[in-house]
Amino acid sequence: MARVWLDDVEKAFGKGVVAVKDLNLEIKDKEFMVLVGPSGCGKSTTLRMIAGLEDVTKGKVYIGDRLCNDVAPKDRNIAMVFQNYALYPHMTAYQNMSFGLKLRKYPKEEVEKRVREAAAILGIERLLARKPKELSGGERQRVAVGRAIVRKPDVFLFDEPLSNLDAKMRVQMRAEISRLHKRLQTTIIYVTHDQMEAMTMGERIAVMKDGIIQQVDAPLDLYHHPINRFVAGFIGSPSMNFVKGKLIGEDGLTFQAKSFKAGLPRLLAQKVESFLGKKVTFGLRPEEIYPVDIPYPIEEGARIKVKVDVVEPIGNEMFLYLRAGEDQLVARMSSDVKMRVGEETEIILAMRKAHFFDCQSEKNITL
Ligand SMILES: Nc1ncnc2c1ncn2[C@@H]1O[C@H](COP(=O)(O)OP(=O)(O)O)[C@@H](O)[C@H]1O
Ligand SMILES: [Mg+2]
Numbered sequence: 001m002a003r004v005w006l007d008d009v010e011k012a013f014g015k016g017v018v019a020v021k022d023l024n025l026e027i028k029d030k031e032f033m034v035l036v037g038p039s040g041c042g043k044s045t046t047l048r049m050i051a052g053l054e055d056v057t058k059g060k061v062y063i064g065d066r067l068c069n070d071v072a073p074k075d076r077n078i079a080m081v082f083q084n085y086a087l088y089p090h091m092t093a094y095q096n097m098s099f100g101l102k103l104r105k106y107p108k109e110e111v112e113k114r115v116r117e118a119a120a121i122l123g124i125e126r127l128l129a130r131k132p133k134e135l136s137g138g139e140r141q142r143v144a145v146g147r148a149i150v151r152k153p154d155v156f157l158f159d160e161p162l163s164n165l166d167a168k169m170r171v172q173m174r175a176e177i178s179r180l181h182k183r184l185q186t187t188i189i190y191v192t193h194d195q196m197e198a199m200t201m202g203e204r205i206a207v208m209k210d211g212i213i214q215q216v217d218a219p220l221d222l223y224h225h226p227i228n229r230f231v232a233g234f235i236g237s238p239s240m241n242f243v244k245g246k247l248i249g250e251d252g253l254t255f256q257a258k259s260f261k262a263g264l265p266r267l268l269a270q271k272v273e274s275f276l277g278k279k280v281t282f283g284l285r286p287e288e289i290y291p292v293d294i295p296y297p298i299e300e301g302a303r304i305k306v307k308v309d310v311v312e313p314i315g316n317e318m319f320l321y322l323r324a325g326e327d328q329l330v331a332r333m334s335s336d337v338k339m340r341v342g343e344e345t346e347i348i349l350a351m352r353k354a355h356f357f358d359c360q361s362e363k364n365i366t367l
Pocket of ligand 1: 013017018019037038039040041042043044045046
């Protein structure tokens with residue numbers, strides 16, 4: 001059990017590449033923290049610095065209360081699980097799981113006890129005699145997790161552990177790892193590029209871009225209060241709609257896009273008053289766009305004319321690609337709503353839920 005504290009950490013590779021910058025992050029004892037961001041944003045580098053596989057260029061890495069900058073990886077009492085499992089192909093699942101303990105000269109009975117325990121937790125007892133090639137992807141991943149569990153580490157580090165699995169197995173393993181965390185009560189730092197994985201698994205999520213943490217928050221706080229346009233667009237699928245335009249003084253305050261206008265409710269208008277006359281980016285999540293012909297729960301909506309470009313049914317819901325003149329919007333509605341491709345119709349933008357972003361700094365000005 002341990003907290004992990006990254007104090008003003010930086011990592012540069014050679015002169016040119018700064019992979020991680022100004023990293024200040026405290027992962028609490030027993031917390032499930034997810035690092036999420038696009039490929040190349042510095043997630044693995046961050047994890048490898050915690051593991052001791054990379055030196056830090058600047059700053060301090062604490063595990064527990066111990067400054068670990070100069071502590072060898074094997075002495076940090078952490079266990080890491082990788083995307084490619086990194087199992088030894090010539091060893092059985094049992095041997096793979098026990099190997100690290102044997103190297104550390106644990107007594108045979110203790111090794112056996114720990115492997116059996118871990119196998120029971122992961123439901124892989126009957127697979128222990130098999131070699132990796134005789135296991136499915138999901139089973140291999142469980143063995144790799146088992147190998148980490150037997151170490152009884154203070155901290156688990158996961159680097160995109162589910163990326164090699166098919167979609168269904170990913171969803172299943174996601175839940176398994178969450179359950180595992182509840183059961184083991186150990187600090188977990190979990191890296192993924194998949195925002196859905198981050199949202200469903202993390203107690204808190206750190207969103208990274210270009211080596212810099214943008215925001216650290218609980219999943220729904222990120223979703224509802226994104227600090228900038230990047231976080232707003234990265235979290236949520238389909239992505240938040242963004243439309244560039246201007247705030248004008250009409251009926252209080254109104255957003256003027258190229259091809260539509262939408263009045264702001266008073267509370268929202270008060271927050272962005274100082275941007276009157278300025279260019280801003282309007283942001284609205286797809287589920288905050290409603291059809292006009294069914295009762296909808298928003299009093300403060302803006303009605304606009306659109307043409308339906310594409311309809312994507314996904315079962316209970318559908319995604320609608322709409323065009324308002326030159327501006328495009330994606331809506332997410334119940335598939336009971338009747339909308340046909342090519343149809344001209346009206347929709348309602350739930351302006352109460354709108355965000356506005358400063359065009360220069362990209363900061364959310366409605367927080
Ligand atoms: N050993 C290395 N030498 C030089 N550049 C590296 C090295 N490892 C990573 N990088 C660079 O650092 C940045 C962050 O990489 P990484 O942490 O692997 O990103 P992520 O895991 O988020 O995809 C990338 O631009 C990558 O090319
Ligand atoms: Mg990576």
